[in-house]
Amino acid sequence: MTVNQSEIIGHFGPYGGRFVPEALIEALDSLTQAYEDAKADPTFAAELEYLHRTYTGRPSIITEVPRFAEHAGNARIILKREDLNHTGSHKINNVLGQALLVKRMGKKRIIAETGAGQHGVASATAAALMGLECVVYMGEEDTKRQSLNVARMKLLGAEVVPVTQGSKTLKDAINEAMRDWVTNVDTTHYLLGTVAGPHPFPTMVRDFHRIIGVEARAQVLELTGKLPDAVLACVGGGSNAIGIFHPFIDDASVRLIGLEAGGSGIASGKHAATISGGTPGVLHGTRSYVLQDENGQTVESHSISAGLDYPGVGPEHAYLSDIGRAEYQPITDDEAMEAFSLMSKTEGIIPAIETAHALAGAIKIGKELGSEATLLINFSGRGDKDVDTAARYFGIPL
């Protein structure tokens, strides 16, 4: 099948599209073509399925958490355990998919951006597995708060480049990765880690994460005999959320709830809640909600969670919000850390701080819906990388 990319540019209502230098169009067209070809090729799906079964550890299990649920209106709470995947988060789903595409395209070098380091670690892992050169761009600020993941990436053989421009966080790491890509596009694939960026990334990355929702929907149905009342996930760029939401979109009875990083609160201006506190605009190649000022300059985001500290969000989330199919609510740093502590102490599972935002949302929604309700939460990552930040937050001497 041949795709005329000039005609098919991924939009979600008014959102999505491509806002990039012309220099990247050819690479985006080739990528879209390679992805379309791969989708039509049963050996690609078989290869990815084999990797997920023998390397990622899929299907990931679901876990009921009744002791935690006592603090959430006694609702029935079920976790989809993406934290148990190899490398410790959902990020590996997308990375293995794209890395297989890179092999098909014959490129030898991948670049990636990372905030918390989870996507960087997953990318470095896939590069090691498939013999690719890997460079990870990471904001200097994030290399400090996630130093453990920096070391992990280096141990895996990747080069980590600290980005010193701008706010020195994820947004600036993406800028630098795009500059690298414009320069080295012939040899290099940009392994974007979230459902943002220019077409085909929002669609392709979503498709690679849909497996979360597909598995979880069947698992919950088997366990409870019915669909959950609500599906919850944290939203930075929005990859784990769209992965678990998407297979439920046609299930009208299921509320889809995205929890954004509210930082010190929306009113404080220090947050990363892009849909709750932003406006439509263009950032990093796509139209979506953006934290911006009156001149269209991106405003710095703030969150205790490096993985959610991003002033943009995937365009499909912007659309789902506008049409009312999904809801987005901010969770403050303090609320997230309280849920972090609660999950650790009631269930013996330490979540990533990103994931803790979804848990804090579950406490609120559980109280709202009560003990009859079933909530499915995407437990997107484990908290090992956050031990340092959490210890500091709770005043535990290191």
Place this chain on the structure above:
Amino acid sequence: MTPLSQLFEKTRAENRAALIGYLPAGFPSQQECIDAITAMVEGGVDAIEIGFPYSDPVMDGPIIQAAADLSLSQGTGAREVFSTLSAITALGTPAVVMTYWNPIERYGVENFAKSISEAGGSGVITPDLTIEEAGPWRAAVKSEEINSIFVVAPSTKDERLAQVTAECSGFIYAASLMGVTGTRTTVSSSARDLVGRIRKVSSTPVAVGLGVSTRDQAHEVAQYADGVIVGSAFIRLLQESQSMGEGLIRVKELAQSLAEGVRR
């Protein structure tokens, strides 16, 4: 016909390339930016590109990033960009604004085109606007009769080159290489190839940018292109100079030298 289009008719008649200088609005300060552009024009720069400083300039290298950051830290916004544009066009120099797309969308697409026109600007260069997303912009520039300038790259395939260049007026911005803005020791050979391919599909003037900083490079590009665009080299002189006075002298000298280069 915009002053920019008139300029290319004149330089074609003079059998030379036009020299186009770039500076971000508000760099090093709003008034000093206008002073530096005045020095460029006195040195022989034919037309000016005023950059709208942006927080996330993915097409720009470290020199322009630093200049944009400085300008933004002083509060430069749309108002300052348009007042700088007015000051330059008042000198009788053709001028365009170069901006990433989000500031246009935020200002309002129609209003942006209108404000360009009211400030006497000839048009706008949009480095991250693809033709697929350009519908509302196309209508706005048509209504205001200003030029719409897209950037094409060595990787742009022939079929798409025809589509993008058909949307350009004033000139076509040909990126000399795959990469970001900045000074380089040689002009990439891909520039000549790209301009050759553009000639086959368009009769609109072609200006080459990215990496041009010296008289010899300008002379080389002038052999095959209608315009030579220089940005980072001017900015670097202002960044390196001990005083604004020294900077203005050096900017004017570079402009004089480049102006000799574009004469074949």
